[in-house]
Amino acid sequence: MKPMNQSAGEALAIELPSMSRRKLLLGMGAASAAAAIAIAPDAHGAAVGQGFSCDQAENPELIVAYQKFNDACAQLEEVRNSLEWLADEWRHQWPLAPEELLHSANAQDGRGTMPAERDIAGRYLIRDTSELTKRLAPKFRRETRNTCFAICTANEERKLLERWKRSTPTGRTEKALARNRAYRVKAIRECELRIQLADHYEAETARLRQVSGANAARLRVKDADILLQKAADEVSKCQACTVAGLAMKADALTVSAGALMKITKSDNSPLGQIARFVESVAEVAGRALA
Template identity: 35%
Template sequence: MPNIAVRAAAEGMPAINRRRMLLGLAAASTAAAAITVASAAGCAPVENPELVRLGNRLSDASAEYLAALEEIEWIAAEWKHRWPLAPNEITWPRGDFTNGERDIAGRFLRRPGEELRCVRDVRNLAAIVATDRPLRHNASDAMRARHANWLATAKRELKIGKAYHAETARLRDVSGMDLAKARAAAAKKSLSDLVTAIMEQPGTTMEGMLIKAQAISTYEKSIARKYPFEAELWAAQLAASVLRLASEGAASA
């Protein structure tokens, strides 16, 4: 896989940059004078060292998750033309979140000019075959012919479905997509756990507030849900405001 640059916007902030932004935040704050006086008197508070330690891990955790996502994108692009469309025999129109046709990365696959299709799984196809019951002894020839045709069609669709789902499972395996998605899930959990740990640590200075704002902003940019709930944006918007204020203060200092 080629080296792919990780999106810098979502990375954690190095400690030296955080200190520069902290100075900017102090310069932009009306409390800057009080902080200066306290420092001169030798009684400036010291930030919680565990919070600082966790904050310094944020950049690597974010980079690991974003690299895992880039790997998924690379595999999806490499295997796009080898991924089969579901045969028409096992698809229905108007698929939804649970049964819509998907690509090798698990994203919805919409065919040109069509709505999302529903792909019937093996369990559904097998259940249809399992509904077969013997006809009554006095069933007409026409009824027997329709039943035989229905059963043959159901069995053929089951065979096609088994072959399709087996092939797509094989491609996810040999392409490395299953492992890549597992790595991304693990990296996402590690990042989430780290941000949770940062938010649980007590902060004692403005540096602690900056670390927490940085953690929220990094997580929000890394996860980037397409349709977030409005309330989910509030913390990220607050964090972005804090970081912007600190950056502007650092630039003007």
């Protein structure tokens, strides 16, 4: 086992939902905005000069809303990049959770009820399983070389400890009773050890998040994400009059509801149909404006 203050510098960190999708759409979105602005009534001459059709002007309210959406995207990307820089600076001081506190694997899937081990920026920490010989079978370590673990918390361990202390061992024979009593004593000792380790680990990670400014940085990311969602909602409420306008609305929806669209895109449900339609609009609009 590595000591509790072992740095997480060599562990991998999986980012929380990022702006990668946004970066892919940025070129199309910028072209959409440029096209829409060019065909607005006050830019008729410029539109003709650039070869855009002026049969219909884009809704000015949509153009303004989309520009605010782009600003919100840029702000979110900026604060996320700052958090990434902070995480890199503090990565070698961030401790790995003691092996005794590791619980179920594949916590990066987000399906468990226990908290996952994370780095200072809140990203999933992916551990090398080859060194975890106390709790993992050789077969598991060979088949799963890297994974993120759920971790036991001090509060949950205290609850478990109380349950063990209130329990009364039983057994049909004296031998069975003695075995169960010994198991209870062992379980209590292990709980007490995990509480001690968890208290130390949680105090140290809380201290590092505070002194590094990670708490404030993560709050800025949260606020910027809320601002982006509001900006995307404003875009969705505006009527589109051109292909460029449809591209703006598809762009905003793809960014703000990207996770939901990814999940539902292959469904046969109406949600799946909507997700595929929005993706098609973004693709067709991107080609039309290329």
